[in-house]
Every structure is written in structure tokens, then in C-alpha cells.
Amino acid sequence: MAVKETLTALQVMRDAPVIPVIVLHDVAHAVPLARALVAGGIRMLEVTLRTPQALQCIEAIAKEVPEAVAGAGTIRSSADAQASALAGAKFGVSPGYTRAVGKACRDIGLPLLPGVATGSEIMTAQEDGFTELKFFPAMQAGGLPMLKAWQGPFGDVTFCPTGGVSLGNAPDFLALSNVACVGGSWIVPTDAIAKGDWARIETLAREASQLKR
Numbered sequence: 001m002a003v004k005e006t007l008t009a010l011q012v013m014r015d016a017p018v019i020p021v022i023v024l025h026d027v028a029h030a031v032p033l034a035r036a037l038v039a040g041g042i043r044m045l046e047v048t049l050r051t052p053q054a055l056q057c058i059e060a061i062a063k064e065v066p067e068a069v070a071g072a073g074t075i076r077s078s079a080d081a082q083a084s085a086l087a088g089a090k091f092g093v094s095p096g097y098t099r100a101v102g103k104a105c106r107d108i109g110l111p112l113l114p115g116v117a118t119g120s121e122i123m124t125a126q127e128d129g130f131t132e133l134k135f136f137p138a139m140q141a142g143g144l145p146m147l148k149a150w151q152g153p154f155g156d157v158t159f160c161p162t163g164g165v166s167l168g169n170a171p172d173f174l175a176l177s178n179v180a181c182v183g184g185s186w187i188v189p190t191d192a193i194a195k196g197d198w199a200r201i202e203t204l205a206r207e208a209s210q211l212k213r
Contacts, residue, residue: 006111008111009111010132012111014180015044016041016042016208017182017213018183018208018211019046020046020185021073022045022047022048023188024051030047030058030061032198033188034065036202037188037205039206040206040207041206044069044071045061046071046073047061049073049084050073050074054072055084056087058070059088062090063088069090072089072091074094074095075105076094076095076101078103081104082108090111091110091113092105092110092111095115095136096116096117096121097114099124103128114133115135115162117135117136117137119150119154126157131158134160134161134162135161135162136161136183137162137164138163138165140163140164151177160183165183167186167207170182175212180213189201189204
């Protein structure tokens with residue numbers, strides 16, 4: 001299964017200041033959520049593979065919200081990558097990095113943002129051709145000081161810090177030269193999704209899409 005419309009990982013990261021980290025438990029929420037995010041200026045949508053409904057949600061967004069770019073988060077295996085591509089995902093995000101996951105995504109043409117938290121993981125990902133990486137969990141793994149420290153030895157790497165990022169600290173991350181965007185769940189609050197409060201999510205998305213970087 002090859003992805004028909006291949007983006008680059010850098011294009012995914014540069015599309016908007018924030019990639020929403022989405023957890024969906026009900027397929028019926030997928031399309032209205034995606035439409036609200038797109039209306040607010042966010043179209044790269046990371047639907048995490050943390051629920052049994054995730055792949056169906058990706059498929060629904062891919063089919064019914066053409067303005068959105070559905071992606072799959074929490075890719076941990078080659079099987080996850082394959083299933084995500086079959087569901088219509090146009091990019092993938094992983095919490096860590098293994099060479100098997102990297103090869104699977106390359107083989108099917110799925111742009112991948114591999115998760116890294118150490119210098120050794122960055123070097124392994126770079127050896128395999130990945131230079132756009134997810135720094136995860138960002139706050140727990142060193143936050144801003146760690147990213148600043150990496151600017152020297154890894155000046156050719158671009159990061160998307162995720163994990164503990166909020167509207168309050170996102171501008172500090174986005175101000176760094178080696179950060180293209182951040183990942184965050186604050187624009188898709190669990191309670192707003194459960195209530196179907198799409199107007200609130202659109203407002204949060206619009207606020208996030210206007211962050212400076």
C-alpha cells in the first residue's frame with residue numbers, strides 16, 4: 001500500500017504552528033472535529049492510534065474532509081504504519097524510533113515524524129535519513145534547555161516538541177530556530193469533544209494557528 005499524495009515531513013511541520021494530538025473514542029466525532037479544526041486554520045491532524053476506533057476515524061476524515069490532512073499518531077510497528085496508510089493517513093508520528101518503523105514508512109511513502117528524546121536516538125534517526133523529528137515527551141525530557149543544547153550538535157535537525165506543551169509555553173518553543181511547530185492536545189479538549197462543542201474547538205484552533213514562529 002503506497003500513499004498516493006506524498007507530503008514531506010517538513011511540509012507537515014510547517015503547515016501550521018500546532019499539530020493537534022487527537023484521541024477519539026467515537027467515530028461520529030471524527031468528521032465534525034476535523035471540520036472545526038480546519039475552520040480554525042489547522043489542517044494537519046494527528047489522530048493517535050490509542051483507541052480501537054482510531055483507524056476508522058482516520059478513514060472517515062480522509063474520505064469526508066478533503067481539506068484536512070489526516071495523519072496517524074502513536075505508530076509503534078510496521079503493522080501500524082501499514083494499517084494507517086490503508087485507512088488514508090498521509091503522514092505518521094511515532095512516540096519513539098525503531099529502524100523497522102522507519103523502513104516501513106519509507107517503503108510505503110508515508111512521511112514520518114519519529115519520536116526522539118536523546119542524542120543517540122537523533123543520530124540513529126538521522127542515519128536512516130530522518131531530519132524532521134518529534135521531541136517527546138518534551139517537557140519531561142528536558143524541554144527548552146534540551147532543545148537549545150541540541151542546536152549546536154544537531155543544527156541540521158528540525159523538531160516538533162510534544163508532551164506538556166500548552167498555549168502558555170508554545171510561543172517559547174516556537175521561538176527556537178530548530179523548532180518548526182509543536183504538538184498539543186490543548187486545542188482538542190476531551191470534554192469539548194465529548195460534548196460536541198465544535199465551536200470551542202474551532203476557537204482554540206484559530207488561536208493556535210495564529211501563534212508566531
